[in-house]
Amino acid sequence: MDWVQCNNCGAKPNQVKMFLTTCAHVFCQSCTEKAKESQCYLCKKPLTVDEINKNLRPDLMELFKDPRQVAxxxxxELQKVSTFQAKQREIYMKFKNAETKKETDRFNDARTKQMKITQEIEKRKKAFGENNALLKAAKEEKKQLTARLHQLQSENSTKKSVSIPSRHSHTRTEPPTSKSKRIRPPPSVTRKASHDFPLNIMDQSTSKIVTSTPICNVDYSRRDYMNRMFGAGFEHPSPIPRQ
Structure with missing residues (x-):
């Protein structure tokens, strides 16, 4: 360190002891002892010194290192710090991007919901307007029908008042016909009830029976005819027994 010397007299470190002041000045032992009122020769600050040797404090020893070594x-150290901070910033940006994406998704969802709500509100407004128009039309129709009903009621009451006769009217009206005096048809027109006829009608002279079956006036003397129609052994085709 050829650049180190006493800042007051120019003495070298190999000749005498050297001291470092708190105001960053270097003085030899002789100048330090001769300092007036313990003040620095250059800046006049209070003089506090440390001897320059191997036992100098590390923070003060840094002042005597080679600048290239320090650099x-x-x-x-700067590279270590820069690498560490770059990694931390990368991790921070990942978290920040993920958080930003979440916030963006939330914003988009909220915007979509808001658009749907706005559309629903517009639809309900439109439906409300249509219902309001229908309600007005219904009220108007009700008003017209009420007026028409009052008109018909007034007309009906007027007709009733005209058709009701006066108490002192001498118009003669026919009394209503009672049920007992209803006109009946003459006896010749009356029909004979079905139960008045005999159930078994038989002509004794011809031996023929009139029945309710489609076969009428069957002659039982012609058995060959009956056998051809109903088969052998059939004697009574009619449900009415022969007497």
Whole structure:
């Protein structure tokens, strides 16, 4: 360190002891002891010194290092710091992007819901307007029907008042005919009830029977005819027994 010397007298470190002040000045032992009122020769600040040797504090020892070495150490430290911070920023950006995406999705969902709600409100407004128009039309129709009903009632009451006769009217009206005095048809027109006829009608002279079956006036003397029609052994085709 050829650049180190006493800032007051120019003495070298290999000749005398050197001291470092708190105001970053270097003085030899002789100048330090001769300092007036313990003040720095250059800046006049209170003089506080540390001897420059191997036992100097590390923070003060850094002042006497080679600048290239300090720069290399600083670059290494700077690279470590830069790499660490870059990784942390990358992780931070991942979380930030994920959070931003979530917020964007929430915003889009809220916007979609808002659009649906707005459309629903517009539909309900339109339906409300249509219902209001129908209600007005119904009220108008009700009003017209009520007026027509009152008109018909007034006309009906007028007709009734005209058709009702006066109490002192001398118009003669026929009394209503009672049920007992209804006109009946003459006896010749009356029909004979069905039960007045005999159930068994038989002509004794011809031996013929009149029955309710489609076969009428069957002659039982012609058995060959009966056998051809109904088969042998059939004697009574009519449900009415022969007497």
């Amino acid at each position: 290399a150490e600083l670059m290494t």
